[in-house]
Amino acid sequence: MAQAGNTNESNIGARVAVVAAGVVSPLGVGLTETLQSLRNARDCVSPVTRFSVAQCRCKTAGQVPDNRLLAGQDEGRRSRRLHRSSHMMIHALKEVLTQEPHFKPELTIIGTTSGGMSYGERYYRSLRQPEDLRHAPTWIANYPAQKPVIDAQEIFGISAPCQVIANACASGTNAIGHAFECVRSGRYQRVLAGGYDALSEMVFVGFDSLQASTPDKCRPFDRHRTGMVLGEGAAILALENFAAAQERGAPVLAEIIGYGISTDNFHITQPNPSGIGPQQAMEGALQSAQVSAKEVDYINAHGTATVFNDAAEGKAISKLFNGVPVSSTKSMMGHSLGAAGAVEAVFCLLALQHQFLPSNINFTASDDDFDLNIVANEARPAVLHAVLSNSFGFGGTNASILMRSFKE
Amino acid sequence: MSLAIAGMGWITPLGSGVDSVWEQLLHGDEAFATTITEEFGDRSYSVFRVPESALKSAAHPRLRRASVISRFAAAAGLDALNAAGLKIDSHNAQRTALIFATSNGGVIYTKRFYRDVVSAGAQSASPLLFPETVFNAPASHLAAILGISGATYTLVGDGAIGLLAIKMAEDLMANEAIDYCLVVGAEEIDWLLCDAYRRWRLLRAAPPIEPFSKQNRGMILSEGAGAILVAREGPFIVECAHPGGYFARRAEAEETLKRILRDLSQGEIDLVVAGANGTFVDEAEYRALKAVVPNAFVYTAKPALGESVGAAGLWQVILAVQALRFAELPPVLHADPACSLRLPRSRTPVAKARRAMVLSCGLNQQAAGLCLAIR
Numbered sequence: 001m002a003q004a005g006n007t008n009e010s011n012i013g014a015r016v017a018v019v020a021a022g023v024v025s026p027l028g029v030g031l032t033e034t035l036q037s038l039r040n041a042r043d044c045v046s047p048v049t050r051f052s053v054a055q056c057r058c059k060t061a062g063q064v065p066d067n068r069l070l071a072g073q074d075e076g077r078r079s080r081r082l083h084r085s086s087h088m089m090i091h092a093l094k095e096v097l098t099q100e101p102h103f104k105p106e107l108t109i110i111g112t113t114s115g116g117m118s119y120g121e122r123y124y125r126s127l128r129q130p131e132d133l134r135h136a137p138t139w140i141a142n143y144p145a146q147k148p149v150i151d152a153q154e155i156f157g158i159s160a161p162c163q164v165i166a167n168a169c170a171s172g173t174n175a176i177g178h179a180f181e182c183v184r185s186g187r188y189q190r191v192l193a194g195g196y197d198a199l200s201e202m203v204f205v206g207f208d209s210l211q212a213s214t215p216d217k218c219r220p221f222d223r224h225r226t227g228m229v230l231g232e233g234a235a236i237l238a239l240e241n242f243a244a245a246q247e248r249g250a251p252v253l254a255e256i257i258g259y260g261i262s263t264d265n266f267h268i269t270q271p272n273p274s275g276i277g278p279q280q281a282m283e284g285a286l287q288s289a290q291v292s293a294k295e296v297d298y299i300n301a302h303g304t305a306t307v308f309n310d311a312a313e314g315k316a317i318s319k320l321f322n323g324v325p326v327s328s329t330k331s332m333m334g335h336s337l338g339a340a341g342a343v344e345a346v347f348c349l350l351a352l353q354h355q356f357l358p359s360n361i362n363f364t365a366s367d368d369d370f371d372l373n374i375v376a377n378e379a380r381p382a383v384l385h386a387v388l389s390n391s392f393g394f395g396g397t398n399a400s401i402l403m404r405s406f407k408e
Numbered sequence: 409m410s411l412a413i414a415g416m417g418w419i420t421p422l423g424s425g426v427d428s429v430w431e432q433l434l435h436g437d438e439a440f441a442t443t444i445t446e447e448f449g450d451r452s453y454s455v456f457r458v459p460e461s462a463l464k465s466a467a468h469p470r471l472r473r474a475s476v477i478s479r480f481a482a483a484a485g486l487d488a489l490n491a492a493g494l495k496i497d498s499h500n501a502q503r504t505a506l507i508f509a510t511s512n513g514g515v516i517y518t519k520r521f522y523r524d525v526v527s528a529g530a531q532s533a534s535p536l537l538f539p540e541t542v543f544n545a546p547a548s549h550l551a552a553i554l555g556i557s558g559a560t561y562t563l564v565g566d567g568a569i570g571l572l573a574i575k576m577a578e579d580l581m582a583n584e585a586i587d588y589c590l591v592v593g594a595e596e597i598d599w600l601l602c603d604a605y606r607r608w609r610l611l612r613a614a615p616p617i618e619p620f621s622k623q624n625r626g627m628i629l630s631e632g633a634g635a636i637l638v639a640r641e642g643p644f645i646v647e648c649a650h651p652g653g654y655f656a657r658r659a660e661a662e663e664t665l666k667r668i669l670r671d672l673s674q675g676e677i678d679l680v681v682a683g684a685n686g687t688f689v690d691e692a693e694y695r696a697l698k699a700v701v702p703n704a705f706v707y708t709a710k711p712a713l714g715e716s717v718g719a720a721g722l723w724q725v726i727l728a729v730q731a732l733r734f735a736e737l738p739p740v741l742h743a744d745p746a747c748s749l750r751l752p753r754s755r756t757p758v759a760k761a762r763r764a765m766v767l768s769c770g771l772n773q774q775a776a777g778l779c780l781a782i783r
Binding site: 053054055056106107112113115120121123124125127128130133136137140141144145146147150153154159161162163164165166167168174178181182185187201202205206207208209210211261262263264265268269280393394395396397 | 446447448449502506511513518519521522523525526529530531533534535538539540541542543544545547548549551552555556557558559560561562563564565566572576579580582583600603604607608651652653654656772773774776
């Protein structure tokens with residue numbers, strides 16, 4: 001398996017602190033609302049309103065309301081032209097900088113799957129009706145995947161170079177994992193990492209065409225699961241060399257201690273049924289952190305609720321871990337694709353800070369194919385020291401990160 | 409930490425084979441432009457396409473339904489590995505990372521998929537096409553063909569993305585668990601892209617691309633892939649890959665490029681392979697180069713090969729290595745005679761060249777650079 005960091009005990013590298021975080025998702029705008037939704041196990045999936053889903057099997061998604069997204073943002077012409085992804089990134093970065101106003105990253109690494117796809121859709125549709133093309137340059141200008149990252153940075157005067165990772169649904173976790181490696185290696189002191197994705201018709205229809213999305217509720221790891229629902233959001237973590245953070249008196253919210261990445265060459269849309277890809281990513285994260293599976297207190301699973309993905313991940317978790325509490329928070333807000341790993345990393349951070357297990361809602365019955373300790377339907381208090389977050393994506397890309405509560 | 413280049417491969421409108429295309433460039437050859445026509449009107453666009461003969465090595469069952477960008481990436485990636493004599497086996501499958509860089513990704517299948525949705529409704533959406541629309545589809549195919557099972561990343565950006573991918577390779581190889589990193593950049597052409605760049609006033613109706621011209625008449629899009637196998641040992645070293653930067657407005661591109669050039673030009677720079685493509689990029693590069701490395705030779709292959717966006721940075725690195733390797737530069741075609749940069753107007757020996765810089769200014773706000781040296 002690919003362990004992301006040096007595992008030589010004498011050379012594990014620098015400790016990596018999370019010193020700030022920001023999040024926007026269907027569960028809420030900001031950490032406080034998000035925490036409340038997680039604790040209340042809120043179902044934030046609702047009927048899709050952004051485009052017609054009349055011909056789709058699935059009719060629902062986790063959505064961030066526009067009025068929340070645009071609240072408090074500049075109402076100028078330039079701001080109005082920005083893609084929703086940019087607004088989500090601006091919210092997330094603003095929250096980070098509210099906590100750490102002087103955080104100057106040397107690099108920003110962000111995951112996404114589809115950039116400003118809905119502007120691409122509008123542009124393509126408008127080409128069929130040429131009289132509507134007056135906005136085309138704006139749509140094209142705001143379509144590139146790096147644009148929301150640059151928009152957010154520019155607003156807050158951050159000039160760090162941007163890397164945009166598009167590893168499908170693992171993108172957000174890959175971005176955080178790679179950022180972790182960059183700091184741990186000593187090559188960087190401060191890195192912003194996260195992910196974003198906004199709901200788009202094309203992607204929605206795409207998953208529907210694969211029959212991966214469900215007309216039912218999203219029920220990860222349930223015997224009666226029938227598929228995923230989509231979501232959207234953005235999240236950013238500020239990572240810093242632990243010693244540097246302590247030296248300047250920055251609050252350490254948690255540590256990232258391990259990262260594993262693997263590539264499962266089985267099929268472009270399906271995991272190897274054996275679960276070897278997820279298993280290798282999780283093993284890599286454990287080895288990278290030099291911790292044993294027994295030391296993991298909670299797993300935020302990828303858990304899309306598709307039959308094949310959950311089976312592969314469930315088998316891998318069953319094989320490596322013995323009764324560790326597991327939940328997929330996608331049950332509450334849908335799968336936000338490139339944002340998912342980053343949003344779920346923030347959920348893990350909140351779980352560590354507030355010592356609780358986020359729930360896996362809509363759960364009715366265990367699947368006999370794997371033996372998991374599902375945090376069913378309600379959040380639970382728990383003593384958490386180390387938590388694992390998984391993300392797996394199209395193209396057989398698998399990523400896991402391991403976080404730990406801060407210890408002096 | 410410096411890295412070495414162990415192998416290179418490219419698929420270009422002038423064909424494949426690093427030395428073969430290089431020889432054509434030395435002779436002043438330029439790609440043949442073809443036209444593609446838009447779907448909803450009768451507007452045509454000149455583009456430089458890859459000849460089908462260049463894709464012989466990309467015949468793999470995994471690519472049967474794949475978009476052409478995946479075939480470009482696979483062909484270039486396989487050539488780079490072959491050039492290095494590296495075979496991926498059970499010993500190095502996890503110790504070899506893959507970074508795939510692109511700007512627009514699988515635009516042909518993306519457009520086709522969405523066209524079906526728009527014209528015939530969501531029920532007509534193809535489950536076969538959708539997975540190929542994902543940015544990391546080419547990386548997935550290439551990893552499967554090569555058997556890479558460790559770290560695989562897809563990076564998305566503008567024309568600077570190829571160099572940013574090499575910077576990422578440098579960061580990845582700080583980890584001793586990785587011995588090699590295959591960096592592949594690729595792009596495919598579609599009329600939709602031509603239309604988009606035209607609306608941004610970046611596209612020219614027909615060749616030539618006139619680099620460093622004050623008129624900024626625009627570029628011609630091209631397609632293909634470039635691949636570089638990064639290792640720890642080899643005759644050509646990546647002395648420094650700059651983390652790059654962004655510019656919020658085009659007028660700020662010059663300052664971003666100057667900063668990159670200053671950071672990279674700590675020693676003497678003999679030649680620069682620039683990204684000049686006939687757009688606003690050229691003036692920004694011109695001013696930055698003139699200010700920071702006024703004595704270096706400046707070469708751009710865009711008039712001969714076109715603007716391949718995601719592949720362009722990798723092509724530039726290959727060109728810089730070839731220039732150092734053979735101590736010669738091809739002519740810069742169609743350059744403004746009044747341009748005061750030190751452009752090779754004909755095939756030009758650069759016998760003492762030891763260090764080369766590659767500079768890339770993208771069309772969507774990103775810029776990057778790196779410094780190469782011959783050991």
